[in-house]
Amino acid sequence: MAAGSPPLPSGKVTIPFYRDTRIIAIIVQIVFAIAVAALLWYLYSNMMNGLRQANLLPTFAFLSVPSGFPIAESVIPYDPSMTYGRAFVVGILNTVRVAGIGIILATILGLILGIARLSDNWLLRNVALVYVEIVRNVPLLLQLIFWFSLTRLFPRIQESIDVGGLLFLHNRGVTLAWPQAANDFDVWMVWVYGGIVVGIVYYVVRRIQFARRDRPGVALPQALLIAFGIALIGFFTTYFAYGSWPVSLSIPELQRFNFVGGITVTNSFAALLVGLVIYTAVFIGEIVRSGILAVSKGQREAARALGLTPGQTMRLVILPQALRVIIPPLTSQYLNLTKNSSLAVAVAYPDLFYVANTINNQTGQAVPVILMLMASYLSVSLLTSLFMNWYNRRIQLVER
């Protein structure tokens, strides 16, 4: 080439497509997408090939086949002649039961713990500290097995510890007297529903009044009081009208093998619940503590200067503001508790994971069962998340 050749024409510069970064970026993305799709396809076809060879092609037909295996405790009626699908639902409900109760109890305990950690009382503060440090540094599975082994130390059911004839402690759980519907229960229920309706009407009316006057006010406690009061009046009225209480107490009676009557909380359920609550409460406590510390000190001082007691300060000023910091991480802890409940299998509590495993073992349908298992946990977690996010939005500062 001649040295003096003219430079590139200044007007339109045509770059070949393989040197155009915009086009390259798109090509790379397409290639990458194809590679990922090919990999997934390979994994899928490999799996299906293997399953076909082993005569294990996935199908959901097993769901309508009688399961044949017993489940120790169930919220809904269940026996081995019912289907695998029913057994799976029993598992879901058992998980929801332990997770639901666990979340409520863990929140209460966590709140107490978080406040105790900030207490001015040296003893309380340090007891809480020791509790937190021990519990959060020991694996949960170990703790569950600890609680479960502890239940073994109670006496055999024939030699139960009798607390006033109403509560019995034994190594299969706790049996306690429990209210049960008597003859005139329906009559009383009319009163109860009536109370609820009156309570709601009162509440709505008051809210409308507040809105009209454009002034804040409290209506819920009175509404509850009214509902409760009507139910109570009904309770006694029924007694005087019919001569017997609408609700009677079912007293447990030791039969040959087990207690009949009352309700029995099995040691498996108790161990799982206690383990999950104590473990999760620690994390919730730390979240509560961080939330409280996040509220500016001036708020507390201002509240005290207005003459509020320390309790009022906490309840009316600090906690409502701390809640905004607390809720998002609290949601994760709720999800953790739900997911950790899958360790139930170690303490013989028939939760979802346990039931799914048994179904898998009996039918050999690993792929459908695992998919159903994942979908179930995902649904429960997403629903919890959804609710907590809604609540979070509700309590956020409304900025005008």
Place this chain on the structure above:
Amino acid sequence: MRKQMILVLAGLLSLVLAACGGQAQQAPTTAPAQPATTAPEQPTAAPPASPAPTAAPAATSAPAGGTPAQPAAGGLIERILARGTLICGVNNNPLPGFSSVDAAGVRAGFDVDFCRAIAAALFDDPNKVEYRPLSAQERFTALQTGEIDVLIRNSTWTLGRDGNLGLDWAPTTFYDGQGMMVRKDSGINTLEDMNGATICVQTGTTTELNLADQFRARGLTFTPVVFPDGDATRAAYDAGQCDGFTTDKSGLVSSLTLLSNPADHKILEVTMSKEPLGPAVKQGDPQWFDAVRWIVFATFQAEEYGITSKNVDEFLKSDVPEIRRFLGIEGDLAKGIGLPNDFAVRIIRHVGNYAEIYDRNLGPNTPFNLPRGLNALYTNGGLLYSPPFR
């Protein structure tokens, strides 16, 4: 399909490499398996096992050079030979008499001896076994995914498992039935006495299902306490958290020795089910299935002929055609199932015949002293019967 081939080839290559590495370490034992793995299709005309009548029962070691097997290319036998060890799924919980680890860390028991028999047949060395302890729930998945080669974990052969789980069962090695253990002071003598009782049972087992069936059929109710772990199940029963404990009768006899006070417990007369226990393999490799099947049969047949680990060398000099065929001196029968021709000799020499295996683990000189019952040869009124070796 091609991708799979490539993968299999890659896997084989790595196995061969691994095997070569392994062989190099144990050079002194004139590695016989190596040529077989690198060139599996060479018709090394070696079948007649060397301890010919002339070679007197030499002091110890095996008949020189195990004849290279004729395993199908890419089959499981070839992969096991290349790997150099058999991976055998056994019970994760101690089940004395069937599978337990002694104080010296040696695994022993009835099930374990069948793992050893397979290893002896393949490698002429019963110790080339890698044991994979598995829970009742894990066992079938481990087999389906190929994590183990064979499952010998007191597993019951049922139609559902054979068909739906994609498994194949070798001949039953132990005919068992489900039993029920209770406390002597409970006053329970039959299942009918147990209405409303709490019963400990292990999950993932046939006993879990039979229990439900039996109680349902009798119109009785019960509360199950179900653990995934055999040890936990027994411990819960031992602590009195259950009124009864159910599993295979052999398992009950075995568990009885582990209870804190065995004299307080008894096993009910009733037998609630048929529990034929035997080795299981993954469906889809007929040669491996055949091999395991005939290894089990060889232990039956050896007992029938009266060949034991002590007198096997005498029998090698036998003129009886049946016995010569069985011991692989004549013919090349075992080639078709991918085993060396003298596999029966190897099993008998290292592990013994069925009677020896039984007596060593469950017989009169053990704490269990289980009568042979159904597990006797058909000639003695039992169910053990081997098809002919010809």
